[in-house]
Amino acid sequence: MTTPTECQHSGDTPASESTAEPNTTPSQPSRRRFLQSAAAAATIGAAPHLRAQEQAPASTAPQSNPVVPPHAVTLTVNGRAYALQLEPRVTLLDALREYAGLMGTKKGCDRGQCGACTVLVDGRRINSCLTLAVMHEGENITTVEGLASNGTLSPVQAAFIEHDAFQCGYCTPGQLCSATALLGEFRNGTASTVTADVRARPAALTDDEIRERMSGNICRCGAYVNIVAAVRAAHEHA
């Protein structure tokens, strides 16, 4: 029976090497032997992978992301028609900012969490980052640029200025669009989750109602107190 020690000294090592690097501890492998063994193990481990690469058949599967060419889309924004060439994947937010050049609508999270991209579509507020532009042909889109008319600020815009309802202003276009729609929803009798009896028209637009109805619009500057005051004032003066 061959012992490990005997194997180290079998005839595969030239005598000159044995002389140049004596194995001073018979029970331990030499450094050269250890490196040779490690290299051989690495080669064996890598071989199946290399073979798999060599033998992999050419893929005949169709491309998973075929390019869909842009096509003509007409969006009606703030009363004006915009004839655009859009890929179907373009969001309404990107269409407004990057294609129509309406930079007032802001991109915060791009995933429906902050409300900075809020616009009105046929009077309803939506997150424009969560919807595709091609879905809104034939609808009336209103952005912050369209809230004023003939150079006169809307009641909500005027109230935001009067009540200092912004700091950096990044969330403000979305807040303004959201508040504008909120007032219409309340006038139409739409209940919210804090309305005492959701089967009846909410009796009053309380601060709790305003906070709940504006809860989809985040303000990183924390101007919430003044935003609520501005919405309340716009409602009272409407």
Ligand code: FES
């Ligand atoms: S950018 Fe659309 S919700 Fe934040």
Ligand code: FES
């Ligand atoms: S005013 Fe700065 S995020 Fe709202």
